[in-house]
Amino acid sequence: MANAMLSAAHGFLWAKGLHIGKLNSASRPVAAMMGKPDVLPFPGAQMHDHCMTVARVPAHKYYTDAELLVSTQMAVERWYSMDGYIITYDVYNYEVEALGARMIYSDNAMPTVDLAHPLISTPADLAALRPLDVTRGRIPMFVEVVRLVTERAPGLLAAGMFCSPWSMMCALMGYPAAVRALRRQPEFARDVLAYEENDVILPFIAAQARACSVKSFTGADAWSAYPILSLPMIREWVLPSAQRMRALGKARGWNVSAASAAGDYCEEDPDKFDKQILFECLDVMNQNPIMNMRMAQALMGRTQDWDPHWLVEYARSRGGRSPLPIIYSINGRFIRDVKPEELAERVRGWIDVMGRDGKFMIGVGNIPADTAPLNVFTAIAAARTYGKYPIAADLSKVPFELPRFPEFDTWLKGQPEEEVIRDAREKR
Amino acid sequence: MSEALQRLKQAVIEGADDVAAEAARQALQEGVKGLDIVNSAIVPGIQGAGQLWKENQYFLPDVVMAAEAFNAAMAVVRPALGAEGAPKTGKVLIGTVAGDMHNLGKAVVIAMLQGAGFEVTDLGVDVPVKTFLDKTAELQPDILGAGCYMSTTMLSIKDILAGLQAAGLRGKVKFMVGGVPTSQEFADEVGADAWGKDALDTVAKALKLMER
Numbered sequence: 121m122a123n124a125m126l127s128a129a130h131g132f133l134w135a136k137g138l139h140i141g142k143l144n145s146a147s148r149p150v151a152a153m154m155g156k157p158d159v160l161p162f163p164g165a166q167m168h169d170h171c172m173t174v175a176r177v178p179a180h181k182y183y184t185d186a187e188l189l190v191s192t193q194m195a196v197e198r199w200y201s202m203d204g205y206i207i208t209y210d211v212y213n214y215e216v217e218a219l220g221a222r223m224i225y226s227d228n229a230m231p232t233v234d235l236a237h238p239l240i241s242t243p244a245d246l247a248a249l250r251p252l253d254v255t256r257g258r259i260p261m262f263v264e265v266v267r268l269v270t271e272r273a274p275g276l277l278a279a280g281m282f283c284s285p286w287s288m289m290c291a292l293m294g295y296p297a298a299v300r301a302l303r304r305q306p307e308f309a310r311d312v313l314a315y316e317e318n319d320v321i322l323p324f325i326a327a328q329a330r331a332c333s334v335k336s337f338t339g340a341d342a343w344s345a346y347p348i349l350s351l352p353m354i355r356e357w358v359l360p361s362a363q364r365m366r367a368l369g370k371a372r373g374w375n376v377s378a379a380s381a382a383g384d385y386c387e388e389d390p391d392k393f394d395k396q397i398l399f400e401c402l403d404v405m406n407q408n409p410i411m412n413m414r415m416a417q418a419l420m421g422r423t424q425d426w427d428p429h430w431l432v433e434y435a436r437s438r439g440g441r442s443p444l445p446i447i448y449s450i451n452g453r454f455i456r457d458v459k460p461e462e463l464a465e466r467v468r469g470w471i472d473v474m475g476r477d478g479k480f481m482i483g484v485g486n487i488p489a490d491t492a493p494l495n496v497f498t499a500i501a502a503a504r505t506y507g508k509y510p511i512a513a514d515l516s517k518v519p520f521e522l523p524r525f526p527e528f529d530t531w532l533k534g535q536p537e538e539e540v541i542r543d544a545r546e547k548r
Numbered sequence: 549m550s551e552a553l554q555r556l557k558q559a560v561i562e563g564a565d566d567v568a569a570e571a572a573r574q575a576l577q578e579g580v581k582g583l584d585i586v587n588s589a590i591v592p593g594i595q596g597a598g599q600l601w602k603e604n605q606y607f608l609p610d611v612v613m614a615a616e617a618f619n620a621a622m623a624v625v626r627p628a629l630g631a632e633g634a635p636k637t638g639k640v641l642i643g644t645v646a647g648d649m650h651n652l653g654k655a656v657v658i659a660m661l662q663g664a665g666f667e668v669t670d671l672g673v674d675v676p677v678k679t680f681l682d683k684t685a686e687l688q689p690d691i692l693g694a695g696c697y698m699s700t701t702m703l704s705i706k707d708i709l710a711g712l713q714a715a716g717l718r719g720k721v722k723f724m725v726g727g728v729p730t731s732q733e734f735a736d737e738v739g740a741d742a743w744g745k746d747a748l749d750t751v752a753k754a755l756k757l758m759e760r
Contacts, residue, residue, distance in 0.1 A: 169700050179700070224674055226647035229700035234649050236673060295652050296616060299609040303563075350607040388746065392604055452699070457733035488699030488729055 124274055131157070135478070145203040149481065153413070153445045156478035160471070160507025162500045164197045164206030165449075167487035169230060171196040174493065174528050177544040183210060183230055186264035188544050191537035194272065199531050200496055205273035209265060211340045212283045215320050216291045218257035219249060235294045243308050251319035254327040267332040280328035284339035284378045285316045285361045286349075292316075295343065302357055313361050321378075322368060329374060338410070339365065339378035345386040345420060346401050354404055358382045362408050379408055381419050390425040395433075398426075402434055414438065416446045420485040424454040424466065428473040435479070446474050449485035450499060456491040460498040460522055467502035468515050476511045497523040552578060553589040556621060560593025561600070563613025565620035568593075572624040582628030590625065594618045594663045598748050611747075612652065615659035622662060636667045638758045641689035643671030643680060644727075645704045650697035653727060653747070657693070660747040661754060666691075677704060681711045684721055691722045691754055693744070699729040706738050722757040726750055 124146065131150025134143055134157065143151055143158050151157035171193045172182045182188055193207050210230040217223050222234040240246050254263075270278045283291065289298045289312050301309040325337050343349070344358045362379035369376025383404030387393060406414040416435040418426065428448070435443040448470060455463065467482065474480050482503050487496060501523040512518050525531075532538050549557075556571035568590075575585045597614035600606035606614075640661055644654055651673050658668050669687060671679060684692050692712075696702040705725055712718040725735050726744035735743035742757055744750030 169698070173700070224647060224649055226701075228703065229647040229698055232647070232649045232698070234674075235651060236649065296612050296655070299612055300616075303609070303613065347607040349609065353607075353609065389602075392602065394604055397604060453729060453731045453734075456699075457731050490699065490703060 124278070134158075148203055152481050153479060156509045158509060160475065160480070160482060160503045161203035162503045163204050163481070163483045164193075164202045165484040165487050166206070166208045167196070167484075168193060168208045168210070169489040170487040170491055170496075173489040174199075175541050177541060179228055179230060180225055181544050183225075184258060184261060185544070186261050186268055188540055190265055190268040190272065191540040192544075195532065195535055195537040195541065196528070198535075199525075199528055200493075200500060202500065205269070207265070207269045207273065209262070209281075211281050212287055212291055212342070214258055214262045215252060215283055215288060215316075215324055218252055218254070218259045219292070219320065221291065233291050235291075238292060238294045238297065240292045240312060241297065243311065246308075246312055246315060249315065249319075252323045254323055259324065259327065263327050263331045266328045266334060270332045270334050278334060278336075280325060280332075280334045280337040282321050282324050282337060282339050282378075284341035284344070284358075284380065284382075285313045285321065285365070286358050286379065286382075287341045287343040288316045288320065289313065290343045295348075302353060309357070313357075317361065317364055317368065321365065322372075325369070325374060325376065326372075329372075335373065336375040337369065337377070338380050339376070341379045341382050342420070344379055344382035345384040346397070346404075347387060349382075351383065351397075351400055351404055354382050355407075359404070359408055377408075377410060380410055381405065381417070382408055384417070384419045384421060386421045388422055390422065393426065395427075395430050398430060399434055399437075402438075406438070414444050416444050418446075418448050420449065421451065422454075423449060423451050423485075424458075428470055432474055443477070443479060445479040445481070448474060448480070448482050450482070452484065452486040452488050452491075455484055455495050455499060456488045458495065460492075460494050463495055463498050464502040464520055464522070467499060468506045468518075468520075471503070471506045471511065472515050475507060478509070482507070493525070493528070494522070497525050549588060550575065550578060550580065553580065553585065556585070556589040557593040557596070560590055560614055560617045560621060561596040563597070563610060563617050565613070565617040568617040568621040569624050572621040576625065576628060582625045582632055583634045585625050586622070586629065586634075590618060590621045591663045593621075594659060598660065602748070611656060615656045618659045618663065619655075622659075635665070637665035637755070638667070638690040639687065640666045640668045640691045640693060640754065641671065641680075641683055641687055642668060642693040642695070643675035644673040645694055645696045645701050645708070646674055646676045647704070648695075648697055648701040649673045650695070650727070653697070654695045656747045657695070657726065657744065657750050660751045664751045664755060666754065677707045677711050680708050681715055681717070684712065684717050685715065689721060691724055691757055693724040693726065693750075693754075696725070696727040696730065702727065702729050702734070705734075705740070709739055722760070724750065724754065724757070 127146035128150050131147035134151040135155025148157045148161040174196050175192045222237050223231045266280050358379045365376045365378035383401045385398050385401040416431045505520050552571050552574040559568035722741040724742045725740045732743045742753040
């Protein structure tokens, strides 16, 4: 079922009890979000560095060659048998690089902005900046990435991307100076945001829209997670900016979702975990919902130390008679550091608490570069073993064995991406 | 406590760098010794901000601005401290690893370490392994700290430790790691002496390392 809308309808009907045919990697996530699928899906993740490391391709080529970037991630995600492709990249860099920001390129890591030399320190710096020229820097490469993704991995989640205004402000000014502007020079901060929204992001989105049929665009905004910003600051600055971007997009026929995950609860210290603050964070996220769908979302935080009952309580309290879907992401450092046996047990526990009633998805927030593939395979296998609906009454009695898998290079033989990946290695 | 010192402490807590610098100047003009200004106002100020952070009353913007106010006040007082020969808790050499330009966490850590009496030399960002090694040999710090903020750049921490070992420096310096992608497990895996979870944790562990 290649058509995204048909897959969505199939998943929706399945969740409502109409079990026609078999769910696939496109319809299963929909069924999981709306009700109970056949088995829990395990979607792709933010894993561009990890894919580069697994495939052993050099960073300077991987982050400058659209074909290599897309092919490598599609191959690695398929090797893991994830449900649907999620292709990611150094999304915070493209616009500021094209505006003239100094970048550091290396052989082993993604490019990074040199914040020792910020593009904007004063209002005069801002006044000197021109609107984004979409022929500069790696913007043409980025547009090609979006085109390839929409061509090869179409689906409901296929969207263009951009760096959201607040995170872009951090990349243009450096976080301390950006915070200072919000607190001490609000007029200046408003001018920076207006410049980004109108003169940078809109042309960037337009370039993507011209190159492919995509109409939805998502703005990454890691700098607006909690407590990187306080909730009052998110409400005062980030959400209004997202609303402006939404309106600008709507006027042009696009669905523009800026400030994706603003308010994501990323408190690092378990001693500071606070249910009330978590609930407020989730409320903020639901003021600016991804795909217009209210959820109980745990994305990049230290979720392994959360009480999963809190998410269930939130989903019930805010959903009324129909609890909100829960999206639960395994923390990146946790999946890297944990022993696979413990990981499987933890996945079992999370499904036991959060997955029994359906409307539940589990995945990984991000997969660090050097994560052992066994851990990723284990998380997926555990989700599929313990996540079969109806969920077993006593999950501790469900047998589980650590997965066995072919080495990536063995698996790669004969895959459509083999030549691109091997060629990139040879030309290091 | 004088009015200037009270104002200085409050300015550091509230992250008002201009007020903090002005109050520090006023305290010096009133004849307060540099070390007394640091111990009675600047350090309690940054510690106060840290305490509010621990209590979920302060967020990263508040902490960063408090660190900036701390630095502004310290810049005023530092010449006086040098003249007074103020005692040091220890020497720390710190930098962000190669390929990584992130500076935010390191800046807060440096402020907190200085607040605890450490003499800190900042190597900056995008620091090659060789520079870490050369500067360790040259400055002979008690603690070498390496920060990394990407899961790719963090891998060069292993190279720094291997380089220290090869140069015969490993036994002469304590090694700390920190940064978003790091963890206690990672620190254990690479053989670091301590992992700094955040700025406050880094200071507490640095002080413990000095006791060894």
